[in-house]
Amino acid sequence: MPAPVPFKEGVTVIAGRIPIRTHIITEKDDIVEVVKKYTGEIASPGDIIAVAESVVAITQGRAILPETVRPGLLARFLCRFPGKDGSLATPQAMELAIRETGTPRILLGAAAAALGKLAGRKGDFYRVAGRHLTLIDDVAGTMWPFERHIILGPKDPQAVVDKIKKATGAEAVIVDVNDIKNVDILAATGGVEQEMLKRYLEDNPFGNDDQQTPIVVLKTAGR
Numbered sequence: 001m002p003a004p005v006p007f008k009e010g011v012t013v014i015a016g017r018i019p020i021r022t023h024i025i026t027e028k029d030d031i032v033e034v035v036k037k038y039t040g041e042i043a044s045p046g047d048i049i050a051v052a053e054s055v056v057a058i059t060q061g062r063a064i065l066p067e068t069v070r071p072g073l074l075a076r077f078l079c080r081f082p083g084k085d086g087s088l089a090t091p092q093a094m095e096l097a098i099r100e101t102g103t104p105r106i107l108l109g110a111a112a113a114a115l116g117k118l119a120g121r122k123g124d125f126y127r128v129a130g131r132h133l134t135l136i137d138d139v140a141g142t143m144w145p146f147e148r149h150i151i152l153g154p155k156d157p158q159a160v161v162d163k164i165k166k167a168t169g170a171e172a173v174i175v176d177v178n179d180i181k182n183v184d185i186l187a188a189t190g191g192v193e194q195e196m197l198k199r200y201l202e203d204n205p206f207g208n209d210d211q212q213t214p215i216v217v218l219k220t221a222g223r
Helices: 031-039 053-059 073-078 091-101 103-118 124-129 131-135 157-168 194-201
Strands: 006-008 012-020 048-052 171-177 183-188 215-220
Touching (some): 031 053, 031 157, 031 215, 048 053, 048 194, 053 157, 073 091, 073 103, 091 103, 103 124, 124 131, 157 183, 194 215
Parallel strands (some): 048 171
Antiparallel strands (some): 012 215, 171 183
């Protein structure tokens, strides 16, 4: 973990991180109740509760087995272009992207990507079709029993963090973090200075495998 530094306006200092081990979270769980249950004796007002976006999506029923998705011709065609390591590189994932966004916007995104490629520019597909599509994990490899599922991004993450703060008294964020130090904050409550927080999460303290730690509490100094 990075050394403690001022977190907001030179006053609040992050003093430590506590990964929280949970049960296997499924669509039968309420993520707010899960967070309250596991952080109730750990997080205090002023602390920050960080939740991995994948488990939020799972509790919303947004983990989908590929074999339940019948891709159309458009999905079969467009999935050839992201590259084999892209998150929309299978017909099923692309079909779900089309359903999330709508055909017109997907086609505009594809056109923008083609023009961007000619100009030597990347990322135009997502800029036009929607940033939310970057959150789709194609056969994500998350913890059992979701290691074979396509995980969509969570719905209305701002409402979720607001409910977590109301239930726990602590600040809350929903984040997407990978192992190459990319941190995407999907939503945060008002007491969180987002750019500074990324420093404390870029080494990905969340655990999706045997660790089962999709929640991390960041303790502030004196709490």
